[in-house]
Amino acid sequence: MAEFWSGTLWPLIIIIAQIVAIVLPLLLAVAYLTYAERKVIGAIQLRKGPNVVGPFGLLQPIADGAKLFLKETVIPTGADRAVFVLAPMLTFILALIGWAVIPFDDGWVLSDINVGVLYLLAISGLGVYGIIMAGWASNSRYALLGGLRSAAQMVSYEISMGLIIISVLLSAGSLNLSEIVHAQGEGMWYVIPHLPMFVIFVVSILAETNRAPFDLPEAEAELVSGYNVEYSAMTFALFFLGEYANMILMSAIAVVLFLGGWLPPVDAAPFTWIPGIIWFALKVCAVLFVFLWARATFPRYRYDQLMRLGWKVFLPLSLAWVVLTAGVMVTFDLMPA
Structure with a gap:
């Protein structure tokens, strides 16, 4: 059993943890890139951009994701x-x-x-x-x-x-x-x-x-x-x-x-x-x-x-x-x- 954990399962767990450590921040970055895009374009066009959902509109990507999911x-x-x-x-x-x-x-x-x-x-x-x-x-x-x-x-x-x-x-x-x-x-x-x-x-x-x-x-x-x-x-x-x-x-x-x-x-x-x-x-x-x-x-x-x-x-x-x-x-x- 110890050989199974050290030889097969443990390296697999490490790889999965590394993948999760890349994918989760990436998904968060994707969500807030949409927020940043709307804020930047709003500033260039002299608008406010998202500012209603949450403080400074920071929860807008979460609301958009929930809407699409439901x-x-x-x-x-x-x-x-x-x-x-x-x-x-x-x-x-x-x-x-x-x-x-x-x-x-x-x-x-x-x-x-x-x-x-x-x-x-x-x-x-x-x-x-x-x-x-x-x-x-x-x-x-x-x-x-x-x-x-x-x-x-x-x-x-x-x-x-x-x-x-x-x-x-x-x-x-x-x-x-x-x-x-x-x-x-x-x-x-x-x-x-x-x-x-x-x-x-x-x-x-x-x-x-x-x-x-x-x-x-x-x-x-x-x-x-x-x-x-x-x-x-x-x-x-x-x-x-x-x-x-x-x-x-x-x-x-x-x-x-x-x-x-x-x-x-x-x-x-x-x-x-x-x-x-x-x-x-x-x-x-x-x-x-x-x-x-x-x-x-x-x-x-x-x-x-x-x-x-x-x-x-x-x-x-x-x-x-x-x-x-x-x-x-x-x-x-x-x-x-």
Whole structure:
């Protein structure tokens, strides 16, 4: 019995505890990201935002969650019931399992695999399936158009994102996310030498997560609500949670690749006592603010403008940057050991 506990059950309990320690704060962060978004947009538009439920409106996300949980789930008569229900579950699950390889601090990572970047690219590529399934299973023209738009949009911007990541990998010499962060501690954060790619990466993750001004798959003006038009109650809530969890995940990837992960700024000597996970969280919040700021500031792109930006601007620039980065590293013998 002792061998069973020490050899099989105890490691399993530790892994489950680690997963819970990641998922619960993430769900709380998703809930209060919706609150922060409404407050930020309210401030930009000279409004108050949520201020009724609880002190300063802090209980508004709880009220919204309770409302969605208690509503009736309506499934359209002509929908494929199994796929209709599975689609939001897939979107939400993929938004969670990507966190398995994200390092929060030195050694604070659930699975420190050597192909962490490839794992994240695979998870990101699978995310489009949940939206396509929702658009097809709903048996609605609006939902189908939203799903098709999302598929084209996400595939288009994943290519430029992949090329941008290759530039970072050339600089770090590793596919391990923890080693990429350590490589930035030896010199400078990659946002400095790769600043144009950081800007393109941030714009690309806006498109990848279907956020304004690239929210064409769920454009209210022409598609009512896009791929989730037929969803209600908890099935809609899962799409909602998956979208915001994806925003946080993409922000964390940007922080790891370009902003030094958990490492403090070089000139932050008086603040070295602050734990690395706090630095990581602050940087993620800074990138998330760009999401909220963009939504309140920019009008929605037309679909042809969206595709032109991805294929005719971002793709050539990111490809040229890969060639430039490789050329500079070989010429000046900067290749990592």
